[in-house]
Structure formats: structure tokens, C-alpha cells
Amino acid sequence: MTKKQITKDFISFLSDSPTQFQAVETMRRILDNNNFTQLEEQDSWKLKKNGSYYCIRGGSAIVAFKMGKNSQPSIGIRMVGAHTDSPGLKIKSKPETRFKDYLSLGVEVYGSPILSTWFDRDLSIAGRVTYSTSRKKLATALIDFRDPIAKIPNLAIHLTQNRNEKVPINAQTELPPIILQEKKGKTDFKGLLKKQLKKFSPKLSVNEILGTDLWLYDVQKPAQVGLNGEFITGARLDNLLSCFAGVSSLVESKNKSTAILVCNDNEEVGSNSFTGAAGPFLASVLERLYPDKEEYHRLISNSILISADNGHGIHPNYRSLHDDNHGPILNQGPIIKINANQRYATNSETGAFFRNVCQQAKVPVQDFINRSDLACGTTIGPLTATALGIKTLDIGVAQFAMHSIRE
Ligand code: ZN
Numbered sequence: 001m002t003k004k005q006i007t008k009d010f011i012s013f014l015s016d017s018p019t020q021f022q023a024v025e026t027m028r029r030i031l032d033n034n035n036f037t038q039l040e041e042q043d044s045w046k047l048k049k050n051g052s053y054y055c056i057r058g059g060s061a062i063v064a065f066k067m068g069k070n071s072q073p074s075i076g077i078r079m080v081g082a083h084t085d086s087p088g089l090k091i092k093s094k095p096e097t098r099f100k101d102y103l104s105l106g107v108e109v110y111g112s113p114i115l116s117t118w119f120d121r122d123l124s125i126a127g128r129v130t131y132s133t134s135r136k137k138l139a140t141a142l143i144d145f146r147d148p149i150a151k152i153p154n155l156a157i158h159l160t161q162n163r164n165e166k167v168p169i170n171a172q173t174e175l176p177p178i179i180l181q182e183k184k185g186k187t188d189f190k191g192l193l194k195k196q197l198k199k200f201s202p203k204l205s206v207n208e209i210l211g212t213d214l215w216l217y218d219v220q221k222p223a224q225v226g227l228n229g230e231f232i233t234g235a236r237l238d239n240l241l242s243c244f245a246g247v248s249s250l251v252e253s254k255n256k257s258t259a260i261l262v263c264n265d266n267e268e269v270g271s272n273s274f275t276g277a278a279g280p281f282l283a284s285v286l287e288r289l290y291p292d293k294e295e296y297h298r299l300i301s302n303s304i305l306i307s308a309d310n311g312h313g314i315h316p317n318y319r320s321l322h323d324d325n326h327g328p329i330l331n332q333g334p335i336i337k338i339n340a341n342q343r344y345a346t347n348s349e350t351g352a353f354f355r356n357v358c359q360q361a362k363v364p365v366q367d368f369i370n371r372s373d374l375a376c377g378t379t380i381g382p383l384t385a386t387a388l389g390i391k392t393l394d395i396g397v398a399q400f401a402m403h404s405i406r407e
Contacts, residue, residue, distance in 0.1 A: 076302030083267035087111030111268030122148035309382030313398035333364035
């Protein structure tokens with residue numbers, strides 16, 4: 001596939017995935033188009049040699065795999081891990097806040113977004129809702145308003161003396177987006193959700209909305225910028241870029257060994273959840289692939305996991321914030337992330353494994369180690385390595401503006 005086609009596919013992958021729920025749906029579509037079969041966790045699994053499968057948990061985490069031609073424990077499995085969630089603003093369950101004619105929505109901050117970047121953007125709302133049907137059954141549906149229906153306006157420069165200095169932002173009072181102006185406001189948010197579901201999914205019988213997982217997102221489409229279009233800009237590059245790379249390579253893979261992709265939710269908030277990397281989702285799938293304990297442990301000891309997540313490229317305007325020898329450059333190859341305190345899972349052996357793979361594929365590779373006087377981020381790598389006892393390394397693509405609304 002050409003670089004141009006991959007870029008185009010990635011940009012539509014990003015646009016189709018405003019939240020982790022839509023991201024999993026987008027991956028499901030790609031896998032379905034490539035003859036993968038969905039497995040339900042509650043069913044009994046009958047797996048075929050050479051078969052391609054996927055399993056979704058909680059609508060926001062997915063494990064997809066191709067059973068290898070050779071399932072000998074000595075061959076091991078090849079795994080890639082990433083995360084589906086991105087930092088952002090989540091709408092509260094009773095969000096309506098009124099002042100004069102304005103209707104605003106209360107939000108919680110999810111993870112660590114750069115809050116100042118959320119002001120003055122044209123925002124929409126997406127995620128999922130759980131509702132009761134006319135027959136009093138429960139059902140869940142994805143929802144996406146698509147249009148720019150919300151805005152968090154900045155305060156005018158004239159009304160504050162220090163607007164261009166870094167001032168803390170109060171999440172309770174300064175972030176609720178305005179979504180409507182109406183006299184004698186009666187609009188309730190759940191009513192709006194019901195209307196939206198009716199518009200885009202007219203076949204659903206929605207009685208009452210009983211639960212929501214909804215996020216604000218920027219409607220501006222991702223784009224290529226730079227005189228030669230050399231940079232991709234958009235929301236959620238961290239970490240949908242790695243999800244996209246993972247699912248594309250799984251679809252293409254023709255390995256003798258079993259190949260697995262895991263994309264967890266909730267990495268941005270520490271991974272402790274039933275869809276997160278600190279939970280048992282991946283382990284439970286692996287145990288069902290290899291029910292024989294002896295075989296399972298032999299297999300894990302011969303396997304390797306690549307934890308893929310974006311890293312920080314050295315920023316020309318803030319170059320002193322990088323270690324001189326370990327500041328990666330955008331578009332100059334994937335980075336191996338190393339941290340002595342195991343914030344990244346790479347060690348000399350797993351790092352060398354990746355360097356060797358890159359040399360064989362004639363792909364340049366870079367190193368990232370944080371400045372020794374700065375705290376280091378982390379990934380699903382160390383958590384998955386701890387849970388499974390599997391050799392792991394952390395790699396990723398270098399980017400600017402991590403956790404901005406437009407990275
Ligand atoms: Zn990330």
C-alpha cells in the first residue's frame with residue numbers, strides 16, 4: 001500500500017472514531033471486512049487453526065487475533081497492545097446548567113487533556129447511551145451528534161488582566177459548554193439524546209435513556225499540514241494511531257505463529273477497569289485460546305508483546321526539555337521508549353529484538369529517554385508485562401502536543 005493511501009485511511013479512521021466506543025466499532029468494521037469472526041465472551045468458543053477472530057468487551061476494548069498455522073508453544077505468539085481512549089471532557093449524567101437564556105452542560109475532566117485547547121473549538125457530542133425499550137428491556141446504542149452543537153467560549157482579553165499567562169482553569173465553572181439559547185428553557189438533555197437516536201437510528205424503540213457515556217469532541221476533521229503535507233494534525237492521535245497501525249498489521253499478517261492485537265480502554269486514567277490493561281480481559285482470552293496450563297505457560301515464555309503508544313518528538317521551541325541524545329524527530333522512524341524505573345517495559349533484549357526487526361525491514365528507529373530531572377509518563381506495557389509475565393517493549397510514533405484537542 002502506498003504512503004498516500006495509508007495516510008488517507010488513517011485520517012478516515014480518526015474521523016470515524018470520536019470516542020473509544022466508535023473506535024472499537026471502526027475496528028470491528030475493518031475486521032468484518034477482512035473475514036474475522038466475532039466471538040462473544042459468554043459463548044463457548046470453538047476455534048479453528050488459521051481462523052481469524054475478535055472479541056469486544058464493554059464496547060470500548062477489543063482483542064483480535066489470527067490463529068497461527070503452527071500452534072506449537074515453542075513458536076510463541078506475537079502481540080501488539082494499544083489503547084482506545086483519549087483525554088477529554090465527559091458529560092455528567094444530569095448535565096443541564098442554566099443561566100439567563102443559556103443552556104450549558106456540566107462536564108468532568110477525563111485523564112489529562114490540555115484544557116486551554118478546548119476553548120473556542122466547534123464541538124460535538126458522541127459516545128453511547130443505554131436505554132429501556134417499549135418492552136422494558138435494556139439496550140445500548142452508539143450516538144454521535146456530528147454537527148458542531150457546543151462551544152466553550154474564551155473570556156475576552158479585556159475582562160482579565162493575565163489571559164496570556166498560564167492561569168489555572170476551574171473545571172467545574174469554566175468548562176461547561178453552551179449548547180443552546182432559549183427563552184423559558186425547557187429542553188432536557190435526555191430528550192435531545194432521544195431525538196438524535198430517532199433521527200439516525202429510526203428502527204430503535206427508545207422508551208427512556210437510563211445511562212450515558214458521552215464525550216465532547218472537535219468536529220474539525222484531521223488534516224495534513226506543512227508545505228509538503230508532512231504532518232498529520234487532529235484529535236486522538238494518542239493513541240488511535242497505534243490502534244490503526246495494530247489493526248492494519250493484524251489484517252495483513254501472514255505469520256506462522258498466532259498474532260494478537262489488544263486495544264484496552266482507560267489507559268489515560270490508570271487502566272484499572274474491566275476494559276483496562278490492569279484488568280483480566282487479555283489474560284482471559286489467552287486462557288481460552290490455550291486451555292492447557294502447561295502449554296499456556298510455555299507459550300507465554302516464548303512470546304513477545306509490543307506496547308504501542310505515541311511519544312514526544314523534540315519540539316524546536318522547547319528543545320531544552322529533551323535529553324540531547326534521546327529526543328526523537330517526527331517522521332524519522334518509530335521510537336523505542338526506555339525508562340530505568342519501568343514506566344516503560346523495554347529492556348535490552350526486547351529493545352534489541354525491535355531494533356533487529358527494524359533493520360531487517362529497513363526502517364530507521366529512534367530512542368526516547370526522558371530528561372533525568374523530569375517525571376516520565378507510562379503505558380499499558382508495564383501493566384500487561386506484570387499481569388501476564390510476558391516479554392514486553394514500548395515503542396511508538398513521535399508527535400507534538402500530546403493531549404491537545406488538536407495534536
Ligand atoms: Zn497514550
